[in-house]
Amino acid sequence: MARAAPPARPPEELPHIMLWRWRRNPLRRRTDLAQAWIAVGLFLAVLPATPAAMFLIGDVAYRHHKETARHQAATRHHTPAVLVHDVPRHPEPGSHEAKKTLYPATVRFTDSQGHPRTATADVEPAQTAGSTVHVWVNPDGKITDPPLTNEQVRNRTMVHAVLAALAVPLLGAAAYDYANRRLERHNLAQWDAAWADIAPRWTTSR
Numbered sequence: 001m002a003r004a005a006p007p008a009r010p011p012e013e014l015p016h017i018m019l020w021r022w023r024r025n026p027l028r029r030r031t032d033l034a035q036a037w038i039a040v041g042l043f044l045a046v047l048p049a050t051p052a053a054m055f056l057i058g059d060v061a062y063r064h065h066k067e068t069a070r071h072q073a074a075t076r077h078h079t080p081a082v083l084v085h086d087v088p089r090h091p092e093p094g095s096h097e098a099k100k101t102l103y104p105a106t107v108r109f110t111d112s113q114g115h116p117r118t119a120t121a122d123v124e125p126a127q128t129a130g131s132t133v134h135v136w137v138n139p140d141g142k143i144t145d146p147p148l149t150n151e152q153v154r155n156r157t158m159v160h161a162v163l164a165a166l167a168v169p170l171l172g173a174a175a176y177d178y179a180n181r182r183l184e185r186h187n188l189a190q191w192d193a194a195w196a197d198i199a200p201r202w203t204t205s206r
Contacts, residue, residue: 031183038179046172053168058161065153072147081109081135084118087127101125107133111141119143 084106090098102122111117121135121143138144148156 029187031187035180035183039176042172042176046169049172050165050168054161054165057164058157061160062153062157065148065156069148069150069153075139076136076144076147077112078134078146079109079111079137080132081107081121083107083123083127083129083131083133086129087123087125090125093126098125107135107143109135109137111137112139113141115141117141 087103087105090101092098101124103125104120105123105127106118107121107123108116108118119135119142121133123133127133135143136146
């Protein structure tokens with residue numbers, strides 16, 4: 001015969017069970033109540049700290065990336081370069097992928113000091129040797145990425161802000177776990193002390 005399933009607890013009993021640490025009962029320890037208060041305190045701290053950290057970190061990140069973009073725009077320059085070799089054709093010319101694909105190619109250009117240089121740059125496919133392309137060059141005369149755009153600054157700022165928003169609850173959870181482990185060690189120490197006191201009465205030979 002199939003074993004009968006135990007009766008489900010009525011919904012009204014669930015809050016009563018979940019909030020047992022707040023009720024006075026002979027089994028509740030002071031550490032149980034302390035654990036409950038720590039959970040409430042951390043929860044109330046995390047609520048305002050999360051948007052505050054998101055705003056503060058986002059603001060710092062925005063200022064940093066905005067200043068980086070300004071510095072890059074002031075120090076990097078867009079200069080023409082000549083292809084040394086033909087650039088391979090894309091397997092699917094005219095496709096959406098072909099419009100975004102870049103191939104490494106050797107180019108010659110003149111840096112800001114007037115020195116001729118040869119380097120490798122990512123260029124669009126199907127270009128022939130001798131064609132002119134434009135590359136970004138840093139103060140050291142090396143090919144580099146273009147300065148950060150406003151969209152890139154916003155995206156990087158959002159990443160930092162979201163990471164900050166995620167970090168606060170994680171720190172709160174880590175703090176609660178640390179406190180919980182400390183309280184658990186305290187409970188075990190009390191249990192050991194109580195057992196050391198009562199064990200001789202149970203083990204005394206008659």
